[in-house]
Amino acid sequence: MTELWNWRIDQVRPTEVWPALAEALGRVVMPLAVADPARLPRYAVVCDIWRAPGEFATIVDCYGVPDTLAELPSVAALARLLERNCVLRDDTLDETRHLLVAPDGTIRPVHFDVRETDDGEVLSNQRLCTEANPGCRGWSRCHRSRWAPDSVLPALAAA
Numbered sequence: 001m002t003e004l005w006n007w008r009i010d011q012v013r014p015t016e017v018w019p020a021l022a023e024a025l026g027r028v029v030m031p032l033a034v035a036d037p038a039r040l041p042r043y044a045v046v047c048d049i050w051r052a053p054g055e056f057a058t059i060v061d062c063y064g065v066p067d068t069l070a071e072l073p074s075v076a077a078l079a080r081l082l083e084r085n086c087v088l089r090d091d092t093l094d095e096t097r098h099l100l101v102a103p104d105g106t107i108r109p110v111h112f113d114v115r116e117t118d119d120g121e122v123l124s125n126q127r128l129c130t131e132a133n134p135g136c137r138g139w140s141r142c143h144r145s146r147w148a149p150d151s152v153l154p155a156l157a158a159a
Helices: 014-025 071-082
Strands: 003-009 029-031 045-051 058-065 085-089 096-099 107-117 120-128
Touching: 003 071, 014 029, 014 045, 014 058, 014 071, 045 071, 071 096
Parallel strands: 029 045
Antiparallel strands: 003 058, 003 085, 045 058, 085 096, 096 107, 107 120
């Protein structure tokens, strides 16, 4: 149990996320605030879900996710169950670049303007990561990713 997942969801209340997350993961999901490590079932996943400002304002942090669960199919299943877009950081370490996971399971790279506030990180101005954008061409970080500009992986949730 070494995994930490961080996702953001578009336009959904945290109370709607808890049951959908448990179904998507096929596990008991325990709120971080009440999880007692000494009494935690072995198959449970500890999560914190809250609202922040900006786009994709519902934030989901999952702690101690078992190695047997894969992140992309899990977030794709959550997007499908909630019928909402989700975003997660990609592999470039570029704070503006994320993966957008649609309810149909399609995954594509996107960029946001990112601003730090006292209430946390605020995402705004979503745009596709595409060769048409000069910042995504050539030797940019975008090309170091397995999610190259303009790439789309359809229907991952069904896989």
